[in-house]
Amino acid sequence: MKYNSTTDKKIVVSASQAIAQGISTDGGLFVPVEIPHYTLDDISELAKLDYRGRAKKILSDYLDDFTKEEIDECVEKAYTKEKFGSDDPAPISFEKFGDTDMNILELWHGPTSAFKDMALQILPHLLTKSLRKTSPDKEVVILVATSGDTGKAALEGFKDVDGTKIMVFYPVDGVSPMQKRQMNTQEGNNVAVCAIKGNFDDAQTGVKQIFTDKDLIKKLNENGYIFSSANSINWGRLLPQIVYYFSAYANLLNSGKISLGDKINVAVPTGNFGNILASYYAYRMGLPINKFICASNSNNVLTDFISTGVYDKNRHFYATISPSMDILVSSNLERFLYHMTDGNDTLVKSWMTSLKTEGKYSVDDTTKSKITDIFAGGFCDDEKTQQIIGEFFNKYGYLCDTHTAVAVSVYKDYVEKTGDKTVTVIDSTASPYKFSKAVLEAVSENDTLPDDEFAMVDMLSQKTNTDVPAPLAALKTKETRFSSVCDKSEMADFVLSTLGVQ
Numbered sequence: 134m135k136y137n138s139t140t141d142k143k144i145v146v147s148a149s150q151a152i153a154q155g156i157s158t159d160g161g162l163f164v165p166v167e168i169p170h171y172t173l174d175d176i177s178e179l180a181k182l183d184y185r186g187r188a189k190k191i192l193s194d195y196l197d198d199f200t201k202e203e204i205d206e207c208v209e210k211a212y213t214k215e216k217f218g219s220d221d222p223a224p225i226s227f228e229k230f231g232d233t234d235m236n237i238l239e240l241w242h243g244p245t246s247a248f249k250d251m252a253l254q255i256l257p258h259l260l261t262k263s264l265r266k267t268s269p270d271k272e273v274v275i276l277v278a279t280s281g282d283t284g285k286a287a288l289e290g291f292k293d294v295d296g297t298k299i300m301v302f303y304p305v306d307g308v309s310p311m312q313k314r315q316m317n318t319q320e321g322n323n324v325a326v327c328a329i330k331g332n333f334d335d336a337q338t339g340v341k342q343i344f345t346d347k348d349l350i351k352k353l354n355e356n357g358y359i360f361s362s363a364n365s366i367n368w369g370r371l372l373p374q375i376v377y378y379f380s381a382y383a384n385l386l387n388s389g390k391i392s393l394g395d396k397i398n399v400a401v402p403t404g405n406f407g408n409i410l411a412s413y414y415a416y417r418m419g420l421p422i423n424k425f426i427c428a429s430n431s432n433n434v435l436t437d438f439i440s441t442g443v444y445d446k447n448r449h450f451y452a453t454i455s456p457s458m459d460i461l462v463s464s465n466l467e468r469f470l471y472h473m474t475d476g477n478d479t480l481v482k483s484w485m486t487s488l489k490t491e492g493k494y495s496v497d498d499t500t501k502s503k504i505t506d507i508f509a510g511g512f513c514d515d516e517k518t519q520q521i522i523g524e525f526f527n528k529y530g531y532l533c534d535t536h537t538a539v540a541v542s543v544y545k546d547y548v549e550k551t552g553d554k555t556v557t558v559i560d561s562t563a564s565p566y567k568f569s570k571a572v573l574e575a576v577s578e579n580d581t582l583p584d585d586e587f588a589m590v591d592m593l594s595q596k597t598n599t600d601v602p603a604p605l606a607a608l609k610t611k612e613t614r615f616s617s618v619c620d621k622s623e624m625a626d627f628v629l630s631t632l633g634v635q
């Protein structure tokens with residue numbers, strides 16, 4: 134199985150190279166040259182396995198330069214009961230929803246209480262094994278731009294992993310207090326965190342620039358380092374996410390909610406387009422999916438793109454209560470466009486160039502109609518998000534976080550508009566306790582709320598009779614280790630000074 138760049142098909146690499154490099158040398162993203170195909174019989178076989186078994190099968194079909202033992206080890210180390218609280222790291226909650234078509238896929242039972250753990254608990258293992266194959270004597274420097282959840286999940290995944298150093302950049306005013314605290318108290322001897330004066334897109338652009346800065350790369354190489362990425366531009370982030378869509382289907386099958394071959398819808402709260410793209414790969418592999426419901430917050434660049442075929446990031450940037458989706462440049466859309474144009478690298482390159490120079494591009498009518506055949510887009514503002522959290526809690530006794538609520542809202546609008554009765558998997562991407570203030574406001578009518586984050590956490594727990602995830606509760610007494618704030622022009626300097634390279 135080979136991978137090529139979305140913007141130059143002549144660049145072809147192995148699976149381990151794709152993961153070790155993170156991004157192609159021409160700035161494109163790596164995509165699989167061929168997508169494995171599963172029959173319904175294969176899916177029925179997968180359904181007999183546990184999550185780890187399902188992961189091993191799917192990963193081994195994509196990572197053919199890994200041995201079976203290597204894949205087994207990666208999976209066994211990542212998805213433990215200890216880290217995810219049960220043997221199924223991605224359980225479906227449907228009991229509370231009676232005979233509705235809603236099934237909440239809970240992806241936040243990992244160590245940092247967000248779905249990013251599903252990929253970032255396994256990525257360090259995939260990456261260190263890839264590096265052993267490609268650059269055995271180099272130490273890898275992982276750079277991460279985060280809108281809140283990736284940063285912590287990556288820090289936790291990579292902390293004290295031999296042969297790695299990790300640095301995280303987050304927008305200083307663009308993450309929740311709990312997310313900030315999670316990152317600034319991070320333990321480990323190979324970690325560094327820096328806030329930047331700017332938004333997520335600035336952080337992401339800064340990191341991409343460092344990755345393609347030839348002089349900087351050379352300087353680091355001379356000092357024994359190579360760069361890699363833990364953002365969802367890395368194939369090693371996307372691949373593990375494909376697994377939970379198959380697993381969700383298998384769980385629905387095993388519970389009798391669907392029969393083999395029945396189609397499902399997926400509703401995904403979307404920012405960088407990684408999570409929903411993973412469901413698209415699952416579909417291309419043969420998973421019966423009817424519609425992809427792409428849910429955005431007020432930063433609704435994707436909603437507009439799906440309805441008009443024009444991607445235009447020249448618009449107001451909103452800092453919302455679902456900060457992990459406050460993104461105007463959805464990086465993984467590039468991979469989707471590549472597949473939607475049957476691998477037309479020239480076309481993808483022209484769109485990405487136009488995005489860089491003018492902040493926009495428009496796709497041709499054929500591509501647009503291919504997209505709208507399978508995708509439905511929608512968005513939801515903060516007020517509606519909180520209204521949904523309140524309604525959902527009062528009606529079903531289910532407490533969801535702000536991001537999940539965006540998906541629920543857009544799903545409801547979709548059903549109202551289309552009458553589509555297909556059984557739907559709604560991705561729940563974070564614990565409500567990462568966004569206590571907004572969630573507490575949503576379920577409290579006239580109470581006065583405390584100012585302190587942890588007082589809010591306690592109040593939310595009492596009010597809703599739900600448990601605070603232990604790792605979040607433990608942050609209350611942790612020491613702050615990182616408080617640097619830098620300009621976006623100083624990111625490269627931060628990297629060099631952290632590494633002690635002149």
Ligand SMILES: *Cc1c(COP(=O)(O)O)cnc(C)c1O
Binds near residue numbers: 282283405562563
């Ligand atoms: C990252 C994140 C998202 C968006 O996922 P993408 O893969 O970037 O589309 C949604 N919700 C939460 C809680 C997240 O952390």
